[in-house]
Amino acid sequence: MFRHEQIEINAGLLIALTLVVISVGGLVEIVPLFKIGSTVEEVAEVRPYTPLELRGRDIYQREGCFYCHSQMIRPFRDEWLRYGHYSLAAESQYDHPFLWGSKRTGPDLARVGGKYSNAWHVQHLIDPRSVVPESIMPAYPWLMERELDYADVARRMAALRKAGVPYSLTEEEYRRNVERWGRAIADMLDIRRAEEALLRQAEAGNYDGDRRHLTEMDALVAYLQVLGTMVDFKKYGEAYFVQFR
Amino acid sequence: MSETRADRGRGAAVQTTGHAWDGDLQEFNNPLPRWWVWAFYATVLFAVVYWLFYPAWPVGEGYTKGPLNSITFEADGKTWTTHWNTRARLMRELKESPAAVRQRQYLEKVAAAGYDEILADPDMKGFAWSMAKGLFGDNCAPCHGSDGKGRIGLFPNLADDAWLWGGTVEDIETSIREGRRGFMPAFGEALGEAQLDDVAAFVLSLSGHEVDPAQAARGARIFRGDAGGCHYCHGMDGTGLKSQGAANLTDRIWTVAKVPASPSLEGKLEAVKRVVREGIRREMPAWKGRLDPVQIKLLTVYVHELGGGQ
Numbered sequence: 001m002f003r004h005e006q007i008e009i010n011a012g013l014l015i016a017l018t019l020v021v022i023s024v025g026g027l028v029e030i031v032p033l034f035k036i037g038s039t040v041e042e043v044a045e046v047r048p049y050t051p052l053e054l055r056g057r058d059i060y061q062r063e064g065c066f067y068c069h070s071q072m073i074r075p076f077r078d079e080w081l082r083y084g085h086y087s088l089a090a091e092s093q094y095d096h097p098f099l100w101g102s103k104r105t106g107p108d109l110a111r112v113g114g115k116y117s118n119a120w121h122v123q124h125l126i127d128p129r130s131v132v133p134e135s136i137m138p139a140y141p142w143l144m145e146r147e148l149d150y151a152d153v154a155r156r157m158a159a160l161r162k163a164g165v166p167y168s169l170t171e172e173e174y175r176r177n178v179e180r181w182g183r184a185i186a187d188m189l190d191i192r193r194a195e196e197a198l199l200r201q202a203e204a205g206n207y208d209g210d211r212r213h214l215t216e217m218d219a220l221v222a223y224l225q226v227l228g229t230m231v232d233f234k235k236y237g238e239a240y241f242v243q244f245r
Numbered sequence: 246m247s248e249t250r251a252d253r254g255r256g257a258a259v260q261t262t263g264h265a266w267d268g269d270l271q272e273f274n275n276p277l278p279r280w281w282v283w284a285f286y287a288t289v290l291f292a293v294v295y296w297l298f299y300p301a302w303p304v305g306e307g308y309t310k311g312p313l314n315s316i317t318f319e320a321d322g323k324t325w326t327t328h329w330n331t332r333a334r335l336m337r338e339l340k341e342s343p344a345a346v347r348q349r350q351y352l353e354k355v356a357a358a359g360y361d362e363i364l365a366d367p368d369m370k371g372f373a374w375s376m377a378k379g380l381f382g383d384n385c386a387p388c389h390g391s392d393g394k395g396r397i398g399l400f401p402n403l404a405d406d407a408w409l410w411g412g413t414v415e416d417i418e419t420s421i422r423e424g425r426r427g428f429m430p431a432f433g434e435a436l437g438e439a440q441l442d443d444v445a446a447f448v449l450s451l452s453g454h455e456v457d458p459a460q461a462a463r464g465a466r467i468f469r470g471d472a473g474g475c476h477y478c479h480g481m482d483g484t485g486l487k488s489q490g491a492a493n494l495t496d497r498i499w500t501v502a503k504v505p506a507s508p509s510l511e512g513k514l515e516a517v518k519r520v521v522r523e524g525i526r527r528e529m530p531a532w533k534g535r536l537d538p539v540q541i542k543l544l545t546v547y548v549h550e551l552g553g554g555q
Binding site: 086 | 321333336345527
């Protein structure tokens, strides 16, 4: 007859069966994420970050913005009213790692792109309380002083390409990107011309308002200004995204 | 040590595991409290009921959707019924929650009413004020401040009586909907330092500051002549021009030059000079893409009431 005691006094058996039990729990949670395709929204316009935005994202991570700012608008009425449309899974498909965050000391930033002017972001990052007196955010004045280091941006993109982000390294991949997002964007996503694309976007955008220097502020503001702006929700009906649940 | 309930109940009825270590060290095998056991069975039962009502088990490439539960919501002019999920629940809540229903009654009323009616009706005006306060806090306060007082040099004050682009409801609505581009050329190269001094003296004299009269007179000629050409936008008398967003220089309200921050006349002159030298380039974004027409209407009423609307 089976007695639980036999497992308890046999270390090898205990380890083996513990592994089995934990694996079942893990597999039940993880495997469906790979199998269930019906919950992934079909939105073609979500693209990988441009080289400049990517460097901005790196700075966002370096400065630990995600400790206090989430990037995940949940489907609740209050969040819908304050932040806008709830976040889609497809919107963070090229994020490695995700920056969803888990704590909101400051507001959610998933749709902060385009909400404020570049000049506001620059002023706010240099001295948050000069524009929001009640803010408790630290100041990040060095972003404006430090030149942006973009020497390794192509290698960073190549690493992300290995994780499945469609940055192009061959002519074939580049053509596919042109088909998906058009030539202007495909040019931005080409690893072979990454530095050139980064400089072009920084020059055209002039994010920090100072044309003479390419600073970390340029990159961070470029990143903040693209957050949550890739999907044009006016194109889709109100009910469209409900079916992916 | 006092006797516990467990001690009292023990006696002969309590089982041991049967082991004995070091000769006499035994291990009790107390049964779990009955309430705990029943609570455990209840959670198992709860789980089964949960599976029937909510998405639960992955099956193949899909999942069980909770066959006994569904959500009906209206969107895009149609009625949809779907299995229970948070997105559908949100769509229903946006239309049917008591707060949303009450709000919609007001929103429809405000949408249909003209500004005169809204401002004359305390009920609608009160609604506009409280609803727009949230909109203002989220969208406008980051620049103009939660009190609307702005920040000299960066973002205009909305809580005073001075309006760069006009203070009527129509003007305010246009400012919000279409945005504004504030622009003044930099005169640093066209005018030398001495002429900048003269112009600054004249500008301060317009608002009643005591400056060197001779200097102000020289400045007036630059201001009103073609050397500076200031009068094209600010007017011969310096009262500004609404269509250009040019400031009235005859009041003591400053939106760009940091005049109030300088206690001394030299400081005030320098603050004015700086603006004339470097010019102004600032932008109010257009909100028509982010806010719907009713929201813009509510904000217009709010901003109109916040300052001395005209």
